[in-house]
Amino acid sequence: MSDKLLEVKGLTACVDEEEKEILHGVDLTINAGETHVIMGPNGAGKSTLGSTLMGDPRYKITGGSIEFQGEDITKLSTDKIAKMGMFLSFQNPIEVPGITLANFIKTAIENKTGERLRFWDFKKQLSETMKILNMDESYADRDLNVGFSGGEKKKAEILQLLMLKPSFAILDETDSGLDVDAVRTVSQGIEEYKKTVGGALMIITHSTRILEALDVDATHVLVDGKIVANGDASYIDEINENGFEKFLK
Amino acid sequence: MDVKVNQIPALTWNWLRMNELTVKEVKALQGESSVSYSTPAGIVEKSNQDFTIDTKTGMGENMEKLLKESAVLVHSFETSDKVQEVLKLDYKFDGNATANAVELKVADNAEMTVFMDFRSEEEAGDAAIETRYEIGENAHLTLIQVQYLGDKFRFYNNIGGEHAENGKFTLIQLVLKGDQSYYGNYSGLHAKKSELETKIAYMLKDENFLDMNYDADHTGKKSLCDIQVSGVLRNQSRKLFRGTIDFHRGCAGAVGAEMEDVLLMDESVRNQTIPIILCDEEDVSGTHGASIGRLDEGMMFYMQSRGIKEEAIYEMMAKAKIEAIANQIPQEEIREEVRQLLEK
Numbered sequence A: 001m002s003d004k005l006l007e008v009k010g011l012t013a014c015v016d017e018e019e020k021e022i023l024h025g026v027d028l029t030i031n032a033g034e035t036h037v038i039m040g041p042n043g044a045g046k047s048t049l050g051s052t053l054m055g056d057p058r059y060k061i062t063g064g065s066i067e068f069q070g071e072d073i074t075k076l077s078t079d080k081i082a083k084m085g086m087f088l089s090f091q092n093p094i095e096v097p098g099i100t101l102a103n104f105i106k107t108a109i110e111n112k113t114g115e116r117l118r119f120w121d122f123k124k125q126l127s128e129t130m131k132i133l134n135m136d137e138s139y140a141d142r143d144l145n146v147g148f149s150g151g152e153k154k155k156a157e158i159l160q161l162l163m164l165k166p167s168f169a170i171l172d173e174t175d176s177g178l179d180v181d182a183v184r185t186v187s188q189g190i191e192e193y194k195k196t197v198g199g200a201l202m203i204i205t206h207s208t209r210i211l212e213a214l215d216v217d218a219t220h221v222l223v224d225g226k227i228v229a230n231g232d233a234s235y236i237d238e239i240n241e242n243g244f245e246k247f248l249k
Numbered sequence B: 001m002d003v004k005v006n007q008i009p010a011l012t013w014n015w016l017r018m019n020e021l022t023v024k025e026v027k028a029l030q031g032e033s034s035v036s037y038s039t040p041a042g043i044v045e046k047s048n049q050d051f052t053i054d055t056k057t058g059m060g061e062n063m064e065k066l067l068k069e070s071a072v073l074v075h076s077f078e079t080s081d082k083v084q085e086v087l088k089l090d091y092k093f094d095g096n097a098t099a100n101a102v103e104l105k106v107a108d109n110a111e112m113t114v115f116m117d118f119r120s121e122e123e124a125g126d127a128a129i130e131t132r133y134e135i136g137e138n139a140h141l142t143l144i145q146v147q148y149l150g151d152k153f154r155f156y157n158n159i160g161g162e163h164a165e166n167g168k169f170t171l172i173q174l175v176l177k178g179d180q181s182y183y184g185n186y187s188g189l190h191a192k193k194s195e196l197e198t199k200i201a202y203m204l205k206d207e208n209f210l211d212m213n214y215d216a217d218h219t220g221k222k223s224l225c226d227i228q229v230s231g232v233l234r235n236q237s238r239k240l241f242r243g244t245i246d247f248h249r250g251c252a253g254a255v256g257a258e259m260e261d262v263l264l265m266d267e268s269v270r271n272q273t274i275p276i277i278l279c280d281e282e283d284v285s286g287t288h289g290a291s292i293g294r295l296d297e298g299m300m301f302y303m304q305s306r307g308i309k310e311e312a313i314y315e316m317m318a319k320a321k322i323e324a325i326a327n328q329i330p331q332e333e334i335r336e337e338v339r340q341l342l343e344k
């Protein structure tokens, strides 16, 4: 299994308005179905990397390349990148007043496939998936993320992951701010994704709890906009014990 | 000719140039446009040379005069029953500066629901309609209007009427398509516990313009009004809403509320609002609220990251706004019709 899915080379990016460079040359290769973990201190650029891969117009790519499924995506719009199969679970999911969670997911699926969904088929699939995540069905009819607690927002992200079935998902601190039970539930959701979709994961995290049930293929340490070390799963424990000190200059 | 319309009842210094609107190059109104309908049992139809209801209107005297000069017949629909079946009036404007005049009379203890469906055969044209109403004691009139006109159409929609004690007027208006739309309503809440409930939803794009003037004229004790306006502006479109709650001496216990909810999709739109609460009476409660939202970059990125393209996001947001109002229409068949128009 070494189907190259994502290949990032020498990626530099800055905040569009300020010309302040945040990513200083990131190299990263992820094969289909693999699970990669990104660790790094606060402000290292982990979320920026996730957003930039997803085509966020607020970051400007100033150098390097991103190939996804063999295609250069540096100039593609976010919706096209998503249609190719990339997904980003946001560190801070956005509130969208006026659009219900159900309506949003339905529109997203219909846009992706180009076909109308039959209402009852969709409803059934949605409520089954919500059950896996221990979400009350009433949330389907609430405005997307509006008034959701921090943990509920993260669950809603995983719900979208399971419904949209992307081939590559970036999970940006999906586990932070969750109580013990919620971490378990969200982990089950991620396992379900692995089992049913078998997509690749790039997990940005500060903790190991979410990784317990997953086979991690590689760990990368991002410091100050650069990947400074690559290793296997055992790296995670080492970092948790000794911190990032040895990677800092 | 240029015609001044939609003047607010008390001119203000604050909004000097928006106190009224001058519509440029208004065409003289010719004949009547075609309208098809069947009158439900319990409703009596008459045709008169002139209006028989004496009332002010939202768009004002100049608009009334323009319509009167067209000399079209006034179609009057009257009931003294509680009519459940909806009186549906299907207008097909042909584009030749047409005029329509309608009177709706609901006698004491009676009820009537009227659905006016405004469509056009041509892309461009002018059409005007004036609707006057009279609501008896404990009576209820519901008027639902849906506008779905050609992209170059100019439309004047003028309403005015009077309420008897405990008489209620529910007005639901959906502005879905058309270039320039001029809307006005005047409600004479002169009797005790008379009530006005207005819900308006609009979606404007390109260079569309919607100018509104709504006047709730309270003299009746404990009279009520509630005006909700909700809409979406895109591209270079422009909207001006004037809403006046006019509490006159003697309307003790009256309650009035106006609420706006606007979503601005582009930097280049123009959204103007003149909320006015006039008070000659102490024992009243008048409120105005507004929520104005923008689709910021972060929200846009979030939605696009799920594979929804910009155009589809705009559409989804606009439809949701209209549907929120349309879902309050009691009749399922009308809701369904609106849904189909939104899917087009």
Ligand SMILES: Nc1ncnc2c1ncn2[C@@H]1O[C@H](COP(=O)(O)OP(=O)(O)OP(=O)(O)O)[C@@H](O)[C@H]1O
Pocket (backbone or CB within 6 Å): A015, A022, A040, A041, A042, A043, A044, A045, A046, A047, A048, A049, A058, A091
């Ligand atoms: N839009 C922006 N405007 C200005 N500065 C930004 C912007 N986005 C990111 N930055 C800066 O870039 C740096 C990296 O931010 P980023 O959010 O990617 O860090 P992170 O590694 O995800 O941190 P955390 O672990 O706290 O989530 C920070 O110093 C941040 O302030």
Ligand SMILES: [Mg+2]
Pocket (backbone or CB within 6 Å): A046, A047, A048, A091, A172, A173
């Ligand atoms: Mg982050």
